[in-house]
Amino acid sequence: MKNIIISIDGASSTGKSSLAKALAKHYSFKHIDSGAMYRALTFYALHHQLIDKNHFDIDTLVYHLPTIEIDFSTDDFVTLNGKIIENEVRSMEVSNFVSIVAKETLFRKFMVAKQRELGKKGNVVMDGRDIGSVVFPDATIKFFIEASMEVRAKRRFAELTQKNIDVSLSDVISNIENRDHIDSSRDDSPLVIPENAIVLTNNEDGLSHLLEVAISKIDRLNH
Ligand code: CDP
Numbered sequence: 001m002k003n004i005i006i007s008i009d010g011a012s013s014t015g016k017s018s019l020a021k022a023l024a025k026h027y028s029f030k031h032i033d034s035g036a037m038y039r040a041l042t043f044y045a046l047h048h049q050l051i052d053k054n055h056f057d058i059d060t061l062v063y064h065l066p067t068i069e070i071d072f073s074t075d076d077f078v079t080l081n082g083k084i085i086e087n088e089v090r091s092m093e094v095s096n097f098v099s100i101v102a103k104e105t106l107f108r109k110f111m112v113a114k115q116r117e118l119g120k121k122g123n124v125v126m127d128g129r130d131i132g133s134v135v136f137p138d139a140t141i142k143f144f145i146e147a148s149m150e151v152r153a154k155r156r157f158a159e160l161t162q163k164n165i166d167v168s169l170s171d172v173i174s175n176i177e178n179r180d181h182i183d184s185s186r187d188d189s190p191l192v193i194p195e196n197a198i199v200l201t202n203n204e205d206g207l208s209h210l211l212e213v214a215i216s217k218i219d220r221l222n223h
Helices: 016-027 034-047 058-067 092-102 105-119 131-135 149-162 169-185 207-220
Strands: 005-010 030-033 070-072 078-080 124-128 141-146 198-201
Touching (some): 005 016, 016 207, 034 092, 034 105, 034 124, 058 105, 070 105, 092 169, 105 124, 105 131, 131 141, 149 169
Parallel strands (some): 005 141, 030 124, 141 198
């Protein structure tokens, strides 16, 4: 298969990235986790004290944008100005601020331009919130992943505790609910089911079932 773009959208912790990684491996495509890019920018803002509970210095972050290079290593780990920050971007602190950064149009424009550049050669799986709706409305195939709050919270809690991040299940749930609200209600590129997207439900069956269904839909394109 040539010049294929697979988009996977959905809310937080529905399993988009796991499915995207598994599909990328299956087809030997590149995986681009667009959420990691917003997380990298948020990490930068936190690191430079541009955002906290009480303020967000949008103007200074905009001013710094030309000096900020967000990319991916050959292993698909997110990098900030050349340094892999894959672990740093998964912290609860970044999770607590990322949707506030991601709702700003100027930062979205910056990311969308980079995402289009990263995807232009094709043979990529990109996951996020607006990939099938805004970044690649003409993607070869679009998926939208849904999951219950219980499945989502358990998934994220297990991921974080596995990384020895000290967090309670109730903190995880409130972070997911808060981001759901901001991501779905923002003016620019809110989370929606993209036109022509195939909606898949990630339930207790887990990744292998989801992967099987997604592969069968993709392989059907070739026949
Ligand atoms: O890992 P999880 O599914 O929780 O989130 P993520 O994909 O890492 O995305 C983190 C945040 O970035 C989301 O909650 C959105 O606020 C934002 N995001 C976005 O606005 N657009 C995207 N294409 C991807 C992420």
